[in-house]
Structures are given as structure tokens and as C-alpha cells.
Amino acid sequence: MSTVLPAARLSRAALRAAGHAVPAPPVRIVHLGIGAFARSHQAAYTAHAADAAGWGIAGFTGRGSGAADRLAAQDGLYTLVERGPAGDRTEIVPNLVAVYPGQRTDALAAALRAPGTAVVTITITESGYRVRADGGPDTDDPVVRADIAALRAAGAGGSGAGARPVTPLARLLLGLEARRRAGAPPLAVVSCDNLPDNGGLLHRALAGLAEEAAPDLAAWVDGAVSCVSTSVDRITPRIGPHEVGEIAAATGWNDAAPVVAEPFADWTLCGDFPAGRPDWESAGARFVGDIGPYEARKLWLLNGAHTLLASLGSLRGHRTVADAIADPACRAAVERLWDDAVRHLPGGLGLPAYRRALIERFANRRIEHPLAQIADDALTKLRLRVVPVAERERARARPASGCVLPVAAWIAAVMADPAAGGPASAEIARALAAPSPPTALLTLLSPALAGDDDFRRRVEDALRRLPAGRPHG
Incomplete structure (x- = not known):
């Protein structure tokens, strides 16, 4: 298929100039692992919620910085293509408003320190938790041991400014320590990975890691962090470079980070949100007492x-x-x-x-x-x-x-x-x-x-x- 990329790169300013203003909502959600699935699922549910204008997302990548660079250049905007058997439906998702490489623990700490931040969602894949069979941190893993040492050093130094943990949960704990020190209110952390009892596993992993690194933080996490369990469902394959050009030709926007997903989506959640949450029910999510x-x-x-x-x-x-x-x-x-x-x-x-x-x-x-x-x-x-x-x-x-x-x-x-x-x-x-x-x-x-x-x-x-x-x- 012959494709000619349009001159205008997708951005809020370009959309405004074209008469399609999409204001950036205030950041109230932080997401760890902002890959294609998170953008086709959690971000899309947030964008479709009745109160979407009040819920912006700050996203952090897992390992590399490429996705962060591409999305940051577009003000976090991207095209979501719902690809059904008979055709495509496209939309620009506006609720991802800031994107950082995962290594930017300073930005993560700042986002979690903010009292308006109410929810953390994570998609770090099954292996990203780095836990033993009992759900505790795998302290035989040299990367986990190094992160525990980094968290201890951050606690001893007070600010955590020089700490550079590399595993997602250690980075999250560093940000939660910043929140604790700032006196910010409790919040919810929502696992969206394909794991049984993912909220329970997340709680055990965070608590165990905090106990190893900073007992004061462990006590605070136990009382101030609600770990929510979820079941997520939407097929979201990786797309090839040729599809990027095809999507640009079809939409009229040069989007370097589009996402393709099936039309079907399902989200079931179980747990408390002490600082509030988007009205995800209005977008089709369900809340239940037993997620199992x-x-x-x-x-x-x-x-x-x-x-x-x-x-x-x-x-x-x-x-x-x-x-x-x-x-x-x-x-x-x-x-x-x-x-x-x-x-x-x-x-x-x-x-x-x-x-x-x-x-x-x-x-x-x-x-x-x-x-x-x-x-x-x-x-x-x-x-x-x-x-x-x-x-x-x-x-x-x-x-x-x-x-x-x-x-x-x-x-x-x-x-x-x-x-x-x-x-x-x-x-x-x-x-x-x-x-x-x-x-x-x-x-x-x-x-x-x-x-x-x-x-x-x-x-x-x-x-x-x-x-x-x-x-x-």
C-alpha cells in the first residue's frame, strides 16, 4: 500500500489549530509500564469515562526510552485503532498527558508526591514482579538485592534523589516513600497484569520489599496503600512499521506511536480507592466483591x-x-x-x-x-x-x-x-x-x-x- 505521511505530527497544538482542541486533564493517575496494552485498555477506559476531563495520566515506560520519546513529542497523544473483521474505527486518546522513561525516578517521585494523585496502575508483565513462589521479593535475584540496597541508601539519605532502582516495584516504593514524606493521602495501586490475585500478590511483593529496605515505609504502605485486584482483557498485538504509515495515511496525522487492538475490551476490578477514581463503570468496567x-x-x-x-x-x-x-x-x-x-x-x-x-x-x-x-x-x-x-x-x-x-x-x-x-x-x-x-x-x-x-x-x-x-x- 502506498502511503504518504502528512506534514503535521500529532500534538495538542496541531489539533487545536485544526479545530479539534483536546485539553490535557490534570494528572491524577500514574501508570508504570506504559506500553501498547495499557494504552489500548486502562487509558482508553479512562478516556471514555463520564468524568474523563478530570483524570490525566502520567506514564512511565518499563525499560527503554523509545516509547517515552515518541509519545512525549506528541504531548502523550496517540491513535487507537479498533480493528474489527470488517473495518477499523480510530480515535485519538487524550488522557495520557505526560510520558517519561522508567529511569526517571525523580519524575515518578514528584508525581506520587502530589496530593492530587489518587491511583497508580501497573502493567509490568508476570516476570516484572521478581517474586518467589510465596509472593515475597526474590532476594536471590542480584537485581532485587541491588535495588534493596538502593532503597536503603535512599532512606538513609532522606530525599532519595540519588537512588536509581531498576525494578518496577522498587521504583514504585521509592515514589511511595516520597509520598509518605510529603504527608500526601492514601491512594490505590492497581495491578493490571495477568496474574491470579494480582492485587494480593502486589501487596505481598511491595510489603516484603519495603520490610527488607525500610520498615517505616512498610508500615505506611500497609495502612496507606490499597492494592486493587483486576482482570483485564483486550488483545493488543505489536504493530509493524508499515502499519504506522498506513494509520497515518488513513487518519491524516503523523502518529509515531499508534496502537491497534480488537474491538472487544473487558475490565473487572475489586478493591478500595481511598482517594477516588474515574467513573470507569460509565466506560463499561465492572466492580465486584470477588475477583477470583x-x-x-x-x-x-x-x-x-x-x-x-x-x-x-x-x-x-x-x-x-x-x-x-x-x-x-x-x-x-x-x-x-x-x-x-x-x-x-x-x-x-x-x-x-x-x-x-x-x-x-x-x-x-x-x-x-x-x-x-x-x-x-x-x-x-x-x-x-x-x-x-x-x-x-x-x-x-x-x-x-x-x-x-x-x-x-x-x-x-x-x-x-x-x-x-x-x-x-x-x-x-x-x-x-x-x-x-x-x-x-x-x-x-x-x-x-x-x-x-x-x-x-x-x-x-x-x-x-x-x-x-x-x-x-
Whole structure:
């Protein structure tokens, strides 16, 4: 497709000159991990809230500064493209008003010190929490140990101005210490990552890190920080450079940081907001007293199926989710996994309709969702998305047959391409060097399942039937 970029870069001044003024709302939300998903989901819900004019967002990137640079040059504005099977709907999202690299802990401290800041939302991915199995900080991790030392030094120095922690939660604690010292009121911290009991995990991780670094801060966090649990759902793939040009040609604005997402979006929250929050209900969010069933529905059905397709689909030569779900073997494997999962979910969640909607969403070929992207950190994802279902099935003396193939496909994918281990590459390399790599990998995934002779034999049988070629990526 031939594209000619327009002369005007997206900015508030350019929009105002074109007769489309979008004033910057006051910053009352801080977001850590301001990637594409946060902009398609939390920021979009905020922009669609009835009181959006009162809720601006200051965003901080995770590692690099590229996204911050691109967004800052556009005053935080970006184009959100809802890509349905039949066409696109575009909008400019105005509520992200400041964007900083994650290293700008001074800016984070200033934002959290401000008494008007009421909410912190985070999308730092499963591995970003750097916690042990019990939810406490992983003090065997040298990066975590270095951050604890930096936080201690900041506490001893009083201002924290020279501290440069690198993990998201340590950076957040540094900002919360600035808030404590400023006497600012309590606030809510909202985890939007795909983790069970993500608010509880966040509280345990923050409290444990604070106890290690600054007991006074730990006591304050316990009383002044409400950790809210959520279930988030919107497929938001990475986009390629060619799509940036196509979006600019379609909208008339040179936007260096557009986001493409499916039309579907869902957000369920559970917890207190002591300093207030946007009217997210008016944008379609729901608030519940028990988040667990909604978390499990999303983790086990949507995310579990994605993790299965990432391995099995790649082994079968597919590149995207849409390609894989069109393969009858992959579709059947997804349905079997879901059959196992729904036996452990309560009524009232609309599960048959949710399953039908997921198939339609997966089949949307206009959403290019690469399997290679989903496969990143698959070990952690399987532990959260498939292992809990398998262990529940086995505890009830059922075969967990729907869970066997996701496990076997991951083992086959790792054995075909050891470099695909992601953050767990060292652990996976040790398992691959064991006398029986499949057993060692299964043990790495779940010691309980590895010790279950029947389940292990089923995995080994499935492994023998899988393609042995290198995964497609």
C-alpha cells in the first residue's frame, strides 16, 4: 500500500489549530509500564469515562526510552485503532498527558508526591514482579538485592534523589516513600497484569520489599496503600512499521506511536480507592466483591488458549493466532483445554458465550497477533494458566487430558529451540542437559505433575505424536 505521511505530527497544538482542541486533564493517575496494552485498555477506559476531563495520566515506560520519546513529542497523544473483521474505527486518546522513561525516578517521585494523585496502575508483565513462589521479593535475584540496597541508601539519605532502582516495584516504593514524606493521602495501586490475585500478590511483593529496605515505609504502605485486584482483557498485538504509515495515511496525522487492538475490551476490578477514581463503570468496567472467578475465566480460557496456540501452532507451522485457530487440530486442542477449565469455574460467568466470543476474536485475521510474541516467557505463563487446571483435574482423579497437550507442546517447542526459553533460559538449559529432558522440564513446570506417573506418561505419549521440527517464528 502506498502511503504518504502528512506534514503535521500529532500534538495538542496541531489539533487545536485544526479545530479539534483536546485539553490535557490534570494528572491524577500514574501508570508504570506504559506500553501498547495499557494504552489500548486502562487509558482508553479512562478516556471514555463520564468524568474523563478530570483524570490525566502520567506514564512511565518499563525499560527503554523509545516509547517515552515518541509519545512525549506528541504531548502523550496517540491513535487507537479498533480493528474489527470488517473495518477499523480510530480515535485519538487524550488522557495520557505526560510520558517519561522508567529511569526517571525523580519524575515518578514528584508525581506520587502530589496530593492530587489518587491511583497508580501497573502493567509490568508476570516476570516484572521478581517474586518467589510465596509472593515475597526474590532476594536471590542480584537485581532485587541491588535495588534493596538502593532503597536503603535512599532512606538513609532522606530525599532519595540519588537512588536509581531498576525494578518496577522498587521504583514504585521509592515514589511511595516520597509520598509518605510529603504527608500526601492514601491512594490505590492497581495491578493490571495477568496474574491470579494480582492485587494480593502486589501487596505481598511491595510489603516484603519495603520490610527488607525500610520498615517505616512498610508500615505506611500497609495502612496507606490499597492494592486493587483486576482482570483485564483486550488483545493488543505489536504493530509493524508499515502499519504506522498506513494509520497515518488513513487518519491524516503523523502518529509515531499508534496502537491497534480488537474491538472487544473487558475490565473487572475489586478493591478500595481511598482517594477516588474515574467513573470507569460509565466506560463499561465492572466492580465486584470477588475477583477470583473473573481472573480464572480470563487466565484459563483466553490466556491458556493463547499459550497452547503459541507452542502447538508454531510447531504446526503457523505464525499468528488466526492461522492457528483455523487449524482443526489446534481448534480441537483449545476446546479440550477449555473443557477441563470450565469444570473449575462457577456458574454465572456466561461461559458458553465467552467461549464462542473467544473463537471469533482469535479468528479475526485483521488482528496480526504473532505466536512468537505470545510464546515469550512461556514457562511462567504455563505455570499460571494451565498448571492450576491440570492440578485441579488430577486432584479429582480426572485425566486432565485437555492440559496434556499444552504441556507437551511447550516441551517440544523448547527442545526444538532451546533459545526460546526467555527469562527462564538458564533453568531450561539445565533441564535440557538432564538424563530425561522431558521429565526435567515437566518438573520445572510443576513438581506435582512430574510426580504424577499417569500425567507424565500422557505427556510423553503426546510428545511422541507432535511434530519434531523447529517452531515457526
